[in-house]
Amino acid sequence: MSNSPAVIRFPCASCAGPMVFDAESQNLKCQYCGSEQQIENAMKAPVEHPFHNLSEQLDGLQDWGTEQQAIHCDACGGETLIPAGQTTSTCVFCGSPKVLGQANVRSIRPESVIPFQLSRDEALTSFAAWKKKRWFLPNGFKRANVSSQLHGIYIPYWTYDTETYSIYSAEVGIYHYRTVTRTRVVNGKTETYTDTERYTVWHSTRGDYDRSFDDILIPASGHYDGTLLEKLGDFKLGELIGYKPEYLSGYISERYSISRDEGWERAQAAADSTLDSEIRRKIGGDEIRNLRIRTTFDQVTFKHLLLPVWNANYSYKSKTYYYMVNGQTGTVSGRVPRSAAKIALFTLFCLGIAGTIAWFFLSNPEYFSS
Structure with a gap:
């Protein structure tokens, strides 16, 4: 991909050069003269949108602030959004040159964003420190300076808030103990001894449970390995701020491939898992069986957000590997070569x-x- 966009979205007031978002200053910075420009209303709070009856609001939620175009990779299936008029020759996910522009597709713009906090050099430093701590890496790889194709990408996520009300029923088992007499053979002789035996007394229980969920985080990327994303997911959502297109200047955003409805299905599954654990703790006892929970979800809201990730691919002994660095916290997740010895x-x-x-x-x- 070209280092400078073909179309200048945020021209420098001093030299008219392209300004990109700078992770260190959290401002726009000119690539030519170094001038900085503060982003207005940077601390505007994110807004939650009602999940149901949204159709009349969709037009307003699809305005990204600048015109975007979609790029599709035929090799890996990844899709990204770049400013209209900008060109790219390789896929930022896999490095393949098989990239094609797509017709404009209407999509919900991000409501919130965590801007990049780590620079490219800091991301490389985080990866170098991370790979030195891996036990089973070849020594040559651990010592080598890995040449990575590093790209700053905003990964799409959904978050959901909801109020839940659950009713449940179950059987609870309580352990009791009694002393029993047993026999055993020791050195050819039979001897009698006492032992403690455990048994379970069961009884039925039922009840209800209220729970509020705030920001159930669901990745909206269908391209990445879910395991790698989960390991990378220590984002501090308390630092979310309202979306402005300036934050994307100089970076690429992945277009969400997990729809809002599919994301909500996954959020419900995550909420159900949490409710199962918490209701089990509420019930108590030593064992629980035949637990049945029926949950109603109410006051559901959502927001679409972008989270910063440095994505890289590199080659080692003719094989391609991938890693990602959390652009906010520096956490690293990746695939690396292994030493068979x-x-x-x-x-x-x-x-x-x-x-x-x-x-x-x-x-x-x-x-x-x-």
Whole structure:
């Protein structure tokens, strides 16, 4: 991708050069003369939108502030949004040159954003520190300076707020203990001993449970490995601010491929999991069986937001690997090469420990009868 956009969206007042968002100053900064311009209303609070009956508001929610065009990669399926008039020759996800412009597709603009806090150099430093701590990496790779194709991308997410009311029923088991008399053979002789036996007493229970959920975070990216995104997800959502197109200047935003409705289905599943855990704690007991929960979701609101990620691909011994750096916190998540020799040595070490423990117990059978 070209370092400078073909169309200047935010011209410098001093030299008319292109201004891009600067992570260090949190202002727009001219790429030519270095002049800075403060972003107006930068601290405007994000707005939650009602999930239902939204059709009459969609036109207003699709205004990104600047005209966007979609770019699709035929190799990996990734889709990004770049300013209209800007060109790109490679995919920022996989590096493939098989990228094509797409017809404009209406999509909900982001309501909120966390601007980049880490510069490109700081992201590279975070990755270098991260890979040194990986145990099973080849030593040559750990010591080498990896040449990465690094791109600053805003990843799309949905958040959902909702009030829930649940009714539940279950059987609760309480452990009780009693003393029983048993026999065993020791050194060829039968002896009698007492032991403590556990048994469970069951009873039915039912009740209700109220719970408010705030900002259930659901990735709207269908391109990334969900496991990598989850490991990268320590974003501080308390630092969300209202979206302004200036924050995207100099960066790329991925177009969401998980729809608002599909995101809500995933949010409900996440809420159900939380409710299951919390209701189990409320019920208490030692065991729970046949738990049934019926939940009503009310006052559902949502917002579409963009979160900053440095995305990179690199080659090592003719293989391509990927990693991402959280553009706010510096957390790293990625795929890296593995050392077969280190993994084999570790496996042998674990087998040796397990064999030693097994030999000890087989050589000392009295431990089984004590």
